[in-house]
Amino acid sequence: MMATSSILLVEDNQDLAETVGDFLESQGFVVDYAGDGRTALHLASSETFDAIVLDIMLPGLSGLEVCQRLRAEAQLATPIIMLTARDQLDDKLKGFDVGADDYLVKPFDLPELAARVGALIRRKRGVTNVYELGGLRLNVDTMEVWRGDTEIRLSKTLFDILQILMRESPAIVPRATIERECWGDDLPDSDTLRSHLYNLRRAVDRPFDQALIETLPGRGYRIRA
Incomplete structure (x- = not known):
C-alpha cells in the first residue's frame, strides 16, 4: 500500500x-x-x-x-x-x-x-499500481479492469473490493478489513458486503471458465489463480 x-x-x-x-x-x-x-x-x-x-x-x-x-x-x-x-x-x-x-x-x-x-x-x-493475477489485470490509475481481452466495468465500490483482494493475494482478507477500507467508520449492514461480493463474482468470475474469488466461511475472502 x-x-x-x-x-x-x-x-x-x-x-x-x-x-x-x-x-x-x-x-x-x-x-x-x-x-x-x-x-x-x-x-x-x-x-x-x-x-x-x-x-x-x-x-x-x-x-x-x-x-x-x-x-x-x-x-x-x-x-x-x-x-x-x-x-x-x-x-x-x-x-x-x-x-x-x-x-x-x-x-x-x-x-x-x-x-x-x-x-x-x-x-x-513513480508508482504504477497495476495488479495482475490469473489473467486478471487491475490498473488503479485508470480504474480499468481486464480479464484476458475482456474489459470488466465495475462500480467504485466493486473496484475497491477487487483491489483489496488482489493487493493482499493470496492471503485471506477478513470481512472487517474490507468493510473498514471501503466504508471507514460508516459501516454498512451485514448483508451489504455479501451483496457486493455476489455482484463482483458475477462480473469477474461467472463469464469465465475459472473462478478466482473464494469465500472461506468464518475467515474472510481471497482471490488467487
Missing part, C-alpha cells in the same frame, strides 16, 4: 471543506486546511504536502493566482488538482496553463476526487 499521504485542501466554503476533508481522511489521507489564497500560498510554500486540492474561487488570491505563484515563484512541483463550479473549456485551459495537473467540476463525487488525488500522488512517486 502507498504510505500515508498529506493533502492541503484549499476551500473557502467551510461546510464543503469539512465534508471533503472528512472523506479524504476516511480514505487514509492526512488533511490540512486553508480557507483563502494567501494562507494557502504560505502553507504550500512552507510545509511539505503530497498533493494540493485547490478551489479556484477564493478570497484574497484566486486559486489560479495561487497555482501560478507556487509554480513560478516557489518552484513547487507538488501535484495540484483544481476545483471549480464552472465547466468551461477556457477555465480548464487557464488552470492547466498556470500549472494545474488535474481539474474537477463541482458538484463532484467524493470517491472520484480521492481516486484522482491518489493517482496524481502515485504518478509523482
Whole structure:
C-alpha cells in the first residue's frame, strides 16, 4: 500500500471543506486546511504536502493566482488538482496553463476526487499500481479492469473490493478489513458486503471458465489463480 499521504485542501466554503476533508481522511489521507489564497500560498510554500486540492474561487488570491505563484515563484512541483463550479473549456485551459495537473467540476463525487488525488500522488512517486493475477489485470490509475481481452466495468465500490483482494493475494482478507477500507467508520449492514461480493463474482468470475474469488466461511475472502 502507498504510505500515508498529506493533502492541503484549499476551500473557502467551510461546510464543503469539512465534508471533503472528512472523506479524504476516511480514505487514509492526512488533511490540512486553508480557507483563502494567501494562507494557502504560505502553507504550500512552507510545509511539505503530497498533493494540493485547490478551489479556484477564493478570497484574497484566486486559486489560479495561487497555482501560478507556487509554480513560478516557489518552484513547487507538488501535484495540484483544481476545483471549480464552472465547466468551461477556457477555465480548464487557464488552470492547466498556470500549472494545474488535474481539474474537477463541482458538484463532484467524493470517491472520484480521492481516486484522482491518489493517482496524481502515485504518478509523482513513480508508482504504477497495476495488479495482475490469473489473467486478471487491475490498473488503479485508470480504474480499468481486464480479464484476458475482456474489459470488466465495475462500480467504485466493486473496484475497491477487487483491489483489496488482489493487493493482499493470496492471503485471506477478513470481512472487517474490507468493510473498514471501503466504508471507514460508516459501516454498512451485514448483508451489504455479501451483496457486493455476489455482484463482483458475477462480473469477474461467472463469464469465465475459472473462478478466482473464494469465500472461506468464518475467515474472510481471497482471490488467487
